[in-house]
Amino acid sequence: MNRSHVVSCTLAALAAFGLSGCGKEAPPPPAPQKAAPPPELAIKIGHVAPLTGNIAHLGKDNENGARLAVEELNAKGVMIEGKKLKIELIGEDDQADPKTGTVVAQKLVDAKVNGVVGHLNSGTTIPASKIYADAGIPQISPSATNPTYTQQGFKTAMRVMANDIQQGKVVGEFAVHKLGAKTVAIIDDRTAYGQGLADEVEKAAKAGGVKIVAREFTKNDATDFRAILTKIKGRRPDAVFYGGMDAQAGPMAKQMKQLGLKAKFMSGDGACTPEFIKLAGDAAEGFYCTQAGLPLERMTDKTFSERYKKRFNSEVQIYSPYSYDAVAVIVDAMKRAKSADPAVYITELPKTSYLGVTGRIEFDDKGDVKNGAITMYETREGKLNVLEVVGGAAPAAAEAPKAEAPKADAAKK
Template structure:
């Protein structure tokens, strides 16, 4: 009996070890689950410096706004709360830098990336994301080659350059009654592909493409091409390239006394072109994705939320960057998973109302029912002159 009593006393002592003197031993509270709130990294890649730095920063802000709103609303997957974290990288609108940036974002374990700004940078980065199983949603790269690669995790929230080229050419020939055309492109996948599609459609509609020229995407010297074009006396010059070059081109056209209208590429809408071209901008045209901002169903609310959060100008493409981030977030919610494969599958089934209108993707990741607006510079201000809904007929 004494042995039993000593054993019971020893067990009691072990049970109360560490309890304050005079206190009754209490069961230990479970340790907090350090993984109760987890983090998902979303990347942004675009030009945050250089001539296109303004539009890049505006797009980054659009992504940041979407993630912040999702975090405030709350995101739960598998019984855990998740926070979305943005990792932004500057690709300088340079394809070689874009590939390096893509590798960096993959190493930082992003599950998805909103980017890149140009088609050249997007095409350079796409294989890196594809091999790593990372989702890529571009809010601005229009080259048809991008989605034609048929990567299952690639999407875009704007139309491709084939549809834009066909519509722009149709407007030039049918509405403006253009008969002779010269194209100039910047040799990039975006600019060259757009100019080729424009020329092809214009020819099919009865216009004559009397000259085709290419320049470096970094040049501000259009003299050689324009001096040749002046001999041909075209009704219209179509430029496939970025906004800052389009501004220089507009001034060069007037300086060399060419009596031709300029139609520029998507991405030209905004202040940079107007500031570079000055009064020579008047009469210039550009076909841009989406309806006019004041006709976008969610524009007023988006503009207010953007201005409350960021002390910087808002470019048109901030809307499409916001929608790109929203598509990723909606995909996460519908998939109920942080696995990019399952998220991408859910994104192919998405149907939601974005700021600019309905957002849904086809099997290649292209926008299903895009809309377009033709703008013209009048009194040094961009004004909408025509709207189009749906894809043009082949």
């Protein structure tokens, strides 16, 4: 009897502990007994990206960026209303699948997260954004570039890098003016991202007087592109653009070379990664691609890639600096709002003017980042080399490193 009483007490205590552990921003204990350390304000930030499946390497990169931000902010100790912020990152896997994307979004809403960083793919970000919007939870995507995401009129949907309208325009104009292409073949992977970007490139190229000689399609889990490439070879285009991810672009570049298709190969941010070069091998030479953001060496915080490497023992793939900044932007808005309550700090988010790792982040009325930069790269000697940066915030900040950049390049060689 006595013993069972003890047990039930312990259980009750454990249950109480557990509840307070998962409760949303546990209300401050009215009488803080432990006075010595400042009381903690526990919040949860959800992160969603594909952690399994064929672009898991990019998903892990995004999550690592967010994790680094959370760890550094926790270590630094952000104070909100006299309470020390204790951020917990809840990393979810959406498998790059729109259906799974909405399921994990609902899961995060049910877990009462204070904010969401993600998702990675436009195809998952767009359907999930409705769920976050209905729940009033701010969502910042570090990598979903499809314009539709912020055009739906959701106050909660924002992104910290340029979108595909900007990116498509840069690629299209590059093909016309710099490559002098008269005919272009376009391939996409039938995802919201790939298709959206390919459409924007097509628009920009047509506007420049280019003839689209073939519009072909593949899938985001394919490895054999010889059939469509052979068809394209028959049309003799000057350039081929692929809207999709590195996992397809790599083998595609190789197969182009094997088939003797000599057109210039171009792609967007999804294929603009070190992984692409690894997969394409020597077929990667002379490949042009864009990233919706600044090159690492021109970012405001140049130690980011070192910190990242030290913590995760791997290279920055592409968007981890942006997921890092997305977390920081959320926390910054909380600081200014003096609250971690989504309903309160969401009013501060649009007023953001935050100097992050990637540069100064400000949002326009849709939730797109202002002055989003697009960087054009060319692969030479197995490296992504910056060709030009279009747009970008704070010209002064962008000018200064520009002078250093050639030196840095020279040092590399």
